[in-house]
Amino acid sequence: MAVIRDMIPAFELFQPTTLQDALALLAEYGDEGWALAGGLDSFDWFKDRVKRPTAVVDLAGIESLRGVRPWGDGIEIGAMTTLTDVIENEDVQSRYGLLREAASHVATPQIRNAGTLGGNLCQDTRCWYYRSGWPCYRAGGNTCYASAREAMNREHCVMGARRCVAVNPSDVAPALIALDAQMVIAGRRGERVVDAEDFFIGPAIDITRMTVLKPGEVLTSVRIPPDYAGATFYFEKVRDRQSWDFALAAVATAMVTSGGNIQRARVAVNGVAPYPVRLENVERVVAGRPVSEETAEAGGAVATDGAKPLRHNDYKVALLENLVRRSLRGTEA
Amino acid sequence: MHDVEILTDREPSGYSRRSFIKGVIAAGAGAYAAGYMFRAPGGLAALPSAQGSVERLITLNVNGQRRPVDVLKQETLALTLRYKLGLTGTKLGCDRAECGACTVLLDGVPHYGCSTLTHQVRGRQITTIEGLEAADGTLHPVQQAVVAEGGFQCAFCAPGFIMSMVALTASNPNPSREEAAQALSGNLCRCGDYNKILNSAMRAAEYVRQRA
Ligand SMILES: Cc1cc2nc3c(=O)[nH]c(=O)nc-3n(C[C@H](O)[C@H](O)[C@H](O)COP(=O)(O)OP(=O)(O)OC[C@H]3O[C@@H](n4cnc5c(N)ncnc54)[C@H](O)[C@@H]3O)c2cc1C
Numbered sequence: 001m002a003v004i005r006d007m008i009p010a011f012e013l014f015q016p017t018t019l020q021d022a023l024a025l026l027a028e029y030g031d032e033g034w035a036l037a038g039g040l041d042s043f044d045w046f047k048d049r050v051k052r053p054t055a056v057v058d059l060a061g062i063e064s065l066r067g068v069r070p071w072g073d074g075i076e077i078g079a080m081t082t083l084t085d086v087i088e089n090e091d092v093q094s095r096y097g098l099l100r101e102a103a104s105h106v107a108t109p110q111i112r113n114a115g116t117l118g119g120n121l122c123q124d125t126r127c128w129y130y131r132s133g134w135p136c137y138r139a140g141g142n143t144c145y146a147s148a149r150e151a152m153n154r155e156h157c158v159m160g161a162r163r164c165v166a167v168n169p170s171d172v173a174p175a176l177i178a179l180d181a182q183m184v185i186a187g188r189r190g191e192r193v194v195d196a197e198d199f200f201i202g203p204a205i206d207i208t209r210m211t212v213l214k215p216g217e218v219l220t221s222v223r224i225p226p227d228y229a230g231a232t233f234y235f236e237k238v239r240d241r242q243s244w245d246f247a248l249a250a251v252a253t254a255m256v257t258s259g260g261n262i263q264r265a266r267v268a269v270n271g272v273a274p275y276p277v278r279l280e281n282v283e284r285v286v287a288g289r290p291v292s293e294e295t296a297e298a299g300g301a302v303a304t305d306g307a308k309p310l311r312h313n314d315y316k317v318a319l320l321e322n323l324v325r326r327s328l329r330g331t332e333a
Numbered sequence: 334m335h336d337v338e339i340l341t342d343r344e345p346s347g348y349s350r351r352s353f354i355k356g357v358i359a360a361g362a363g364a365y366a367a368g369y370m371f372r373a374p375g376g377l378a379a380l381p382s383a384q385g386s387v388e389r390l391i392t393l394n395v396n397g398q399r400r401p402v403d404v405l406k407q408e409t410l411a412l413t414l415r416y417k418l419g420l421t422g423t424k425l426g427c428d429r430a431e432c433g434a435c436t437v438l439l440d441g442v443p444h445y446g447c448s449t450l451t452h453q454v455r456g457r458q459i460t461t462i463e464g465l466e467a468a469d470g471t472l473h474p475v476q477q478a479v480v481a482e483g484g485f486q487c488a489f490c491a492p493g494f495i496m497s498m499v500a501l502t503a504s505n506p507n508p509s510r511e512e513a514a515q516a517l518s519g520n521l522c523r524c525g526d527y528n529k530i531l532n533s534a535m536r537a538a539e540y541v542r543q544r545a
């Protein structure tokens with residue numbers, strides 16, 4: 001599809017200053033409404049005429065959705081906090097370095113200055129067939145162009161696929177899963193809290209959505225408990241260019257060690273499945289073992305159990321095993 | 334004179350048509366080159382306003398000046414700057430948050446003008462490449478450094494890079510080459526001498542330090 005460089009098709013723009021007003025507007029417009037954060041995912045859809053909401057509800061005026069505050073012994077980060085503000089926050093830097101690392105690997109400075117934590121977590125997949133407006137499963141159609149024989153699918157899934165093989169592109173998501181974070185969601189009927197790993201969904205649950213958010217719901221904040229504060233962290237993202245680019249694969253690991261032994265660990269990866277994947281089998285294998293090359297090997301060996309590469313992406317299987325292995329050696333990166 | 338026609342194709346609620354036109358003309362928004370952008374067929378450009386939605390006539394703070402302007406709800410900052418305020422130093426390359434040609438500063442921080450709605454920046458200090466030189470025409474130290482280094486070839490990317498350099502040197506006047514590269518990593522150059530661009534950035538930092 002041609003890249004169009006002109007005015008975005010018209011929509012109505014609302015800039016509410018309270019969450020209640022935003023929820024009311026989103027409820028009123030239903031499927032025709034669109035929550036706007038930094039806009040870096042949204043505007044591409046609008047410019048390409050692939051998604052055409054009637055009403056855009058800009059969440060930027062809602063003060064309560066912004067900033068980092070204490071939450072018990074942990075922290076709570078408003079969904080509208082920019083990635084730059086997350087990176088520069090002192091608590092994030094001193095206690096949750098994994099999140100800092102992940103957020104600073106996102107895109108470019110300009111994008112991190114405008115892009116929000118919530119927008120990064122709620123962003124849609126970057127599968128170019130889908131983004132170009134092809135009528136695939138995810139778009140409500142009945143085929144997946146990326147898994148066709150002649151398809152270009154070097155960047156697509158090696159696990160977790162069901163019909164759709166697009167991957168979740170967020171760098172921040174696996175870090176939050178490794179930190180055992182919780183997502184706070186507001187809807188017209190109140191608030192619900194879900195674990196980070198349950199927030200993201202794959203095509204087996206709903207092929208048209210990336211998260212559990214229903215139309216009209218807003219992610220208001222992310223809560224990070226103290227359990228892994230100051231743990232041994234490892235984040236690594238592999239991409240074709242060293243800036244701008246989305247991950248071919250990324251790993252985020254948090255380990256609590258004591259006397260040279262891994263007491264407990266959480267390992268999550270992204271860029272390899274339709275949702276960020278928590279590797280519980282790896283966590284089980286390494287728990288209780290000494291921090292060592294043997295332990296790292298054992299973890300890496302089970303990292304890709306059940307992986308099913310496509311025609312052009314079997315490199316991701318080896319890549320993922322190596323990333324997981326490196327993340328378990330007890331060195332920070 | 335289709336500019337006036339464009340600016341008034343829908344009346345924002347709460348403004349008389351007359352005072353509205355006057356305001357815009359007084360602000361110096363004369364002819365602009367891309368009237369077609371604002372006159373898409375099929376009523377694409379504007380809808381009747383719904384209750385409680387944003388007002389189209391707003392005042393922006395651009396390069397220290399107050400600029401009243403009529404802005405469509407879906408209009409990006411790059412379009413407003415270029416085609417309504419005549420500030421064509423801000424370039425449009427990809428229009429997809431990928432190249433940085435449209436980089437402007439919002440409260441001193443670099444943002445992509447192509448991927449920001451103008452209505453999102455009400456009340457913020459917008460700085461474009463036109464706003465860098467002093468009142469007497471003296472170039473900003475970053476601009477002087479770029480001239481001294483001959484940093485660019487076709488220079489289409491230059492305004493964007495320069496805005497990123499201005500933000501970098503203001504927050505970190507003593508960057509390492511690596512830090513400068515990080516700060517400029519959201520800007521692309523097709524002619525492609527990133528080394529010369531980094532030389533410019535390092536010299537810019539030097540000039541900024543000398544000034545301080
Ligand atoms: C060129 C480019 C490169 C990029 N590279 C990377 C990368 O390497 N790694 C990476 O992780 N990301 C990358 N991104 C994504 C980017 O980091 C942004 O996070 C992302 O585009 C969305 O953030 P936003 O705040 O701009 O959200 P928006 O675009 O405003 O919103 C994105 C989506 O989330 C929904 N949404 C936003 N906030 C909420 C909320 N609070 N509640 C409910 N729904 C919400 C919106 O309705 C929309 O559907 C890239 C983007 C671009 C344009």
Ligand code: FES
Nearest residue numbers: 426427428433447
């Ligand atoms: S024109 Fe805005 S980033 Fe390319």
Ligand code: FES
Nearest residue numbers: 486488522523524
């Ligand atoms: S000098 Fe030509 S694009 Fe940079």
